[in-house]
Amino acid sequence: MDGTDRITDRAPEAVFLHAVLQDLGAGVITVDASGLITFVNPWAEHLLGRPRERMLGRDAHDLLHRRHDGGAVPRGQCSMRAPLRGGGSAELGSEEYLLRADGTTVPIIWSTTPLRVAGRGTGMVTVFHDFSLQREAEERAAAHTAALEALTGRLNLVADVSALLMSTVDASGMGHRLLRLLVPRMGDWAALDLYAAGSWEGERIVVRATRDGERPVALEAPVPSLPEEGRRPMERLMSGDEPVRTTAEELAADPDAPLAATHRVLFDRLGGRSAVVVPLRARQRSFGMLTVARAGSAPPHSDAEITLLSDIGRRTGMAMDNIRLYHEQRSVAETMQRQLLAPLPQVGRLRMAARYLPAQSAMEIGGDWYDAFRLSDGVTALVIGDVVGHDRQAAAHMAEVRNMLRALAWDHQEPPSVIMRRLDEAVTHTSDAPMATLVFARVEGGEGGPWQLHWVTAGHPPPLLVTAEGDTRFLTGGHGPLIGMSAVLHLGLSWPDAYEDLPPESTLLLYTDGLVESRGRSIDLGLARLRHHAAVLTRRTAGRTVDDFCDELLARIDPGGDDVALLALRMPAAGAGAPGDASPPPPPQSPHSPAAPDRAAPGSTREHPEVRDPTRAARRGGPTWE
Structure with missing residues (x-):
């Protein structure tokens, strides 16, 4: 049983x-x-x-x-x-x-x-x-979770790197921030070697991790010089697309290794056991190398990590090339801009200053302009204008309109109203330039004064006159239609001539609408702010130059978004420069100008006859034109 x-x-x-x-x-x-x-x-x-x-x-x-x-x-x-x-x-x-x-x-x-x-x-x-099946399932789930976390970490790193590379046009600053993203996430230290185009000279940026949760420390130094025999292997390395593994032991054992001359010093000073070196290339151009190293007991980079670093290297190379293209375009744009903007003539004891602030764009060029030049009758002409648009095409149209106005004003000794009518017809029939606003003015008077402004305004903000005592008023007379509008629409509109006495030591401001108008501010408020700051500055900075006045005015108003052109004229003291006047002249006109420094002001080499005093004739209805 x-x-x-x-x-x-x-x-x-x-x-x-x-x-x-x-x-x-x-x-x-x-x-x-x-x-x-x-x-x-x-x-x-x-x-x-x-x-x-x-x-x-x-x-x-x-x-x-x-x-x-x-x-x-x-x-x-x-x-x-x-x-x-x-x-x-x-x-x-x-x-x-x-x-x-x-x-x-x-x-x-x-x-x-x-x-x-x-x-x-x-x-x-x-x-x-x-529990083996459950344990295996848990281990698989844990492995999948770890893989997903690693993938998420890599994707986040790529996203952070991409955002960084798209947000800056400064290669050095970008390098510092890039290495801080990689350390300590991808290594104990990282180095970026950036070479100048066609040269073995450049800068090295290094970021190393620190202990106790401190922020990574950044270091800068020139790239170590390469001997002639070491340049060919380095060229092959940097012209390739694949990352290269290396170790401190390999570099110490073989002083002739391609990376020994540039990287052995990094291992000697920063420590480390292994590293990955990624060439930075884009569009058949080499910009340098990215090195990420690990120290201590950390294992060498895995294949997945090397693939990630290789992708970051390609993205960095593309960003470097975009920075190169940006600066080349910016240089071209700046050169064009400076060639389009006019140097200021030196006229007796009159003092002028000009400023140009480009729109907040990469090309830094647009349709705003200022101009000042001597006419054939000895009178000084002032111009401020704005052609529709904010790009290179607008700048080209601006040059057309500016040159037409110069030629018409020089060739025809006529009132500004007639010059405006001729310009409107010329722009309409000989140019594809769009509409433009501008102020064209003549500064009339003999040496010692009195002086008078004779002007017309074509749809442009009015000039601002600031007396030596700080009294301000906008010169709203002489207002007419935009250039290119009347003739096209056959409106038969005209530009009435306007006259205004220019008091001794007063300041006349011509400006474009970018100074007084923005998306967050109406033009009426902008005009009020301009008038207020001009008055305050005149009272507080008596005796300062017109250049100082322009700089402080722009600093106070702080325009942004649109192009800004500013032209300021400072009148001499009463009787200054007249025959028998023994008073010292004001300080020389500042050479500072947005125009190219090697260009002479238009008409500056020509001797001009003294202009007659047109004040009396102007009060009777304007000067007599021959």
């Missing part, structure tokens, strides 16, 4: 319990108070690969409990024996391993419960499951 028959004879409950234990889909082992195995169900035999007969009566801990590597677990550290050591409660866990008959270990999720008979502790029961 076996154990089952005995249980069957004893009680139906025992039969039921035995059947449950036999068919339970979990391993069940019971031990007595000394830890010897007293019962093993079939599922435990299956999980452990051991027959019940070879386990009964054996010490469960010594026979079965192991570490994950198969090593023995000290009895005092066995958490599964807690109920035998007087623990009155159940225990459970999932970080234990049992030894199979074939010498392998199986991870288990387990629970132990004290076993009591008639209120007396007689041992414990252990229920366990094979």
